[in-house]
Amino acid sequence: MKELKMYIDGRFIENQSDKWIDVLNPSTEEVISKMPDGTPEDARAAINAAVKAQLSWESLTSIERAGYLTRIAQGIRKREQELTDIIIREGGKTRGLANVEVLFTADYLDYIAGWARRYEGEIIPSDRPHENIFVFKKPIGVTTGILPWNFPFFLIARKAAPALLTGNTIVVKPSQLTPENAYVFAQIVDEVGLPKGVFNLVNGRGSVIGHELAANPKVGMVSLTGSVEAGIQTMAAASANVTKVSLELGGKAPGIVMPDADLDLAVKSIIASRVINTGQVCNCCERVYVHSSIKEAFLEKLLAGFKQVKVGDPNQYTDLDMGPLIDAKALKSVEEKVKKAIEQGAELLCGGHRIGTKGYFFEPTILINCTQKMDIIQEETFGPVLPVVEFTEVEDAIAWANDCEYGLTSSIYTQNLDMAFKLIRALKFGETYVNRENFEAMQGFHAGWRKSGIGGADGKHGLEEYLQTQLVYLETKG
Numbered sequence: 001m002k003e004l005k006m007y008i009d010g011r012f013i014e015n016q017s018d019k020w021i022d023v024l025n026p027s028t029e030e031v032i033s034k035m036p037d038g039t040p041e042d043a044r045a046a047i048n049a050a051v052k053a054q055l056s057w058e059s060l061t062s063i064e065r066a067g068y069l070t071r072i073a074q075g076i077r078k079r080e081q082e083l084t085d086i087i088i089r090e091g092g093k094t095r096g097l098a099n100v101e102v103l104f105t106a107d108y109l110d111y112i113a114g115w116a117r118r119y120e121g122e123i124i125p126s127d128r129p130h131e132n133i134f135v136f137k138k139p140i141g142v143t144t145g146i147l148p149w150n151f152p153f154f155l156i157a158r159k160a161a162p163a164l165l166t167g168n169t170i171v172v173k174p175s176q177l178t179p180e181n182a183y184v185f186a187q188i189v190d191e192v193g194l195p196k197g198v199f200n201l202v203n204g205r206g207s208v209i210g211h212e213l214a215a216n217p218k219v220g221m222v223s224l225t226g227s228v229e230a231g232i233q234t235m236a237a238a239s240a241n242v243t244k245v246s247l248e249l250g251g252k253a254p255g256i257v258m259p260d261a262d263l264d265l266a267v268k269s270i271i272a273s274r275v276i277n278t279g280q281v282c283n284c285c286e287r288v289y290v291h292s293s294i295k296e297a298f299l300e301k302l303l304a305g306f307k308q309v310k311v312g313d314p315n316q317y318t319d320l321d322m323g324p325l326i327d328a329k330a331l332k333s334v335e336e337k338v339k340k341a342i343e344q345g346a347e348l349l350c351g352g353h354r355i356g357t358k359g360y361f362f363e364p365t366i367l368i369n370c371t372q373k374m375d376i377i378q379e380e381t382f383g384p385v386l387p388v389v390e391f392t393e394v395e396d397a398i399a400w401a402n403d404c405e406y407g408l409t410s411s412i413y414t415q416n417l418d419m420a421f422k423l424i425r426a427l428k429f430g431e432t433y434v435n436r437e438n439f440e441a442m443q444g445f446h447a448g449w450r451k452s453g454i455g456g457a458d459g460k461h462g463l464e465e466y467l468q469t470q471l472v473y474l475e476t477k478g
Helices: 040-059 062-078 080-091 095-113 152-165 180-191 206-215 228-239 263-279 292-307 328-343 394-402 417-426 459-464
Strands: 006-008 011-013 020-024 031-036 122-124 131-139 142-146 169-173 199-201 221-225 244-248 253-257 285-291 347-350 365-368 385-391 409-413 431-434 467-475
Touching: 006 040, 006 180, 031 080, 040 142, 040 169, 040 199, 040 206, 062 080, 062 095, 062 152, 062 180, 080 095, 080 152, 080 180, 095 152, 142 152, 142 206, 152 169, 152 180, 152 221, 152 459, 169 206, 180 199, 206 221, 206 228, 221 228, 228 244, 253 263, 253 394, 263 285, 263 292, 263 385, 263 409, 285 292, 285 394, 292 347, 292 365, 292 385, 328 347, 328 365, 328 385, 385 394, 394 417, 409 417, 417 431
Parallel strands: 142 169, 142 221, 169 199, 221 244, 253 285, 253 409, 285 385, 365 385, 409 431
Antiparallel strands: 006 011, 006 199, 020 031, 122 131, 131 467, 347 365
């Protein structure tokens, strides 16, 4: 049985409490490893190490800091197969998606490293003849990252790479469901010789470790990817010290299919967006609004596509579209949401049931005759379930799409450029995808509206989340 360790102040730490949390393979329900059930003292030790390391790390040039990121990326590529296998085993991802996550993470580190000579301050004209006004961009200090289980390896880089490049240090807490990949990331960090205390890894429960990472007064910024409930708890913990928060929370992405849509493209994109990681992605298409004139043709193609989705144990098969849900709690939640939808009047077009008795597998599911007030339309499902709503007036589709407490992503399918821009202007979401699947680019800006979050990640704007400004008024004698 593999026993994971924390990584604090440049050292791998043995479990001090002798309390452990089992890590399960969601395909088999077998215990594959165990991680330390960390304490607030562990989190504080990591934060203190990050504080001690931060000033000397900041004093390096940005290009020197970037060099460490590129070496970490190289280390990831050397362990590509090992990391792919780990992500499959502990997260239930298909082999193709797990491998994409590993390589995308390495590419992301290289991409952020490329900003070393590009992020900049400003010079502002002054009203005084002998004065210069400068805007300096400076690191926040100690940052913390609280990670989810659905893209656990990539999210380490999404939080750590911009933090480290800009001169911050970081403490990361992986999900207790998927901690093995983070342990390997820490090993790579150690191998490339990153100065001790710059990157720290603490295992444990969100209510314990996550709370300390948000509430500790030495932390300058906490970044969390998770549920709305976790975001609210993080904000509450951070509020006492007015600590900056960056939150990526839930989503209930609408997809609008117009009469002139390329139906083959729309169906292919919606299925890809819906079944990726078994529907456990916050920017997935979670509900579809289809025009009444094409509803039957759309549903026929959608049903045929869903029936072709291959589901199975990704530890055994390499050509799958879907693996299991992450755990028993997730399986129960999806089952209950489908049952409630049917009770509220939805009709099951396909799927709707658990697959087998071992592992947390669920059938790809389509629900039709759905209405706007149903829970399945309003609440995030986080599973391979797609509810479909019919509309006749585009104004209704817009209103229904926006009628949601979330505001992360949305999608449009039309070949009419005027209509596309009408919908783009009207939709109130941080991202809108037109005639493609819902999957963001590293050079974009992944940010939600409403309860989908605060702040964002990726690209120039994501990098600047980890910077604060110092305005300098410099007056000379002439």
